[in-house]
Amino acid sequence: MVEGRDMVMQTATRLNAISKKLEIPFVFKASYRKANRSRIDSFSGIGDIPALEILAEVREKLSIPVVTDIHSAPEAEMAAKYVDILQIPAFLCRQTDILQAAAVTGKCVMIKKGQFLSPGSMKFAVNKLFDSGNKKVMVCDRGTMFGYQDLVVDFRGIPEMQSFDVPVILDITHSLQQPNQDKGLTGGKPTMIETIARAGIAVGADGIFVETHPAPENALSDGANMLSLDKMEGLLEKLVKIGNVVSSFQADM
Numbered sequence: 001m002v003e004g005r006d007m008v009m010q011t012a013t014r015l016n017a018i019s020k021k022l023e024i025p026f027v028f029k030a031s032y033r034k035a036n037r038s039r040i041d042s043f044s045g046i047g048d049i050p051a052l053e054i055l056a057e058v059r060e061k062l063s064i065p066v067v068t069d070i071h072s073a074p075e076a077e078m079a080a081k082y083v084d085i086l087q088i089p090a091f092l093c094r095q096t097d098i099l100q101a102a103a104v105t106g107k108c109v110m111i112k113k114g115q116f117l118s119p120g121s122m123k124f125a126v127n128k129l130f131d132s133g134n135k136k137v138m139v140c141d142r143g144t145m146f147g148y149q150d151l152v153v154d155f156r157g158i159p160e161m162q163s164f165d166v167p168v169i170l171d172i173t174h175s176l177q178q179p180n181q182d183k184g185l186t187g188g189k190p191t192m193i194e195t196i197a198r199a200g201i202a203v204g205a206d207g208i209f210v211e212t213h214p215a216p217e218n219a220l221s222d223g224a225n226m227l228s229l230d231k232m233e234g235l236l237e238k239l240v241k242i243g244n245v246v247s248s249f250q251a252d253m
Contacts, residue, residue, distance in 0.1 A: 001031045001221040002051035012058045018233045022240050027065045028058055034221050035071035043220040052082040073101035080105035090114045090142055093125050103132035110138040115145045119157030126164045138167045143175035150178055155203045170200035171209035173225045188225025194235055201242045
């Protein structure tokens with residue numbers, strides 16, 4: 001989330017350096033506003049346009065693609081002026097007006113799979129974008145509700161959603177959220193981040209989505225399931241090795 005310019009630039013610059021070193025594609029993501037908060041006193045942003053301008057600065061200064069999420073149909077046109085990819089939040093993945101508005105911007109659209117949907121149901125969301133004239137679509141899995149306060153990742157969903165002819169990204173940190181906690185703050189299981197990431201790459205996910213922060217304990221949103229920025233390079237080094245093995249195996253088939 002955009003907490004301020006310095007934190008965003010520090011994080012994006014470090015991640016960009018790691019991705020260049022490891023020779024892997026990198027897309028930077030930050031929310032310009034958090035519309036889905038459990039409590040009204042939770043931090044929701046520094047202001048839409050100031051935050052979007054910071055994302056545009058990241059895009060221009062580092063020459064990397066940037067993605068942000070939108071929360072209503074009118075926001076699609078606004079956000080599209082500043083970023084390369086529009087993300088549809090999981091809770092809104094069935095909202096036809098938002099999907100159509102994102103599609104007509106011509107930007108790439110990443111739809112997060114609803115925690116309440118089966119992987120197969122996501123074909124209808126994908127088809128809404130296709131039918132609106134936009135074929136630049138990705139799907140992102142972020143776990144499925146497992147009881148009231150936990151999520152589980154069904155890795156069968158990755159190849160199932162890839163069958164829709166779209167890349168599938170695995171959000172390995174949101175998949176470890178523990179929502180609906182008693183104090184109105186989302187919990188998480190960051191110790192399981194590497195486990196979920198390794199499994200996702202092993203089954204053929206096209207990419208991973210990781211929330212990170214220089215100091216997760218001080219993050220103003222979702223700190224409970226973030227990976228500390230200083231641990232990102234070590235994790236990605238392992239995932240690159242797994243990815244190389246998977247690619248080698250596929251080439252031999």
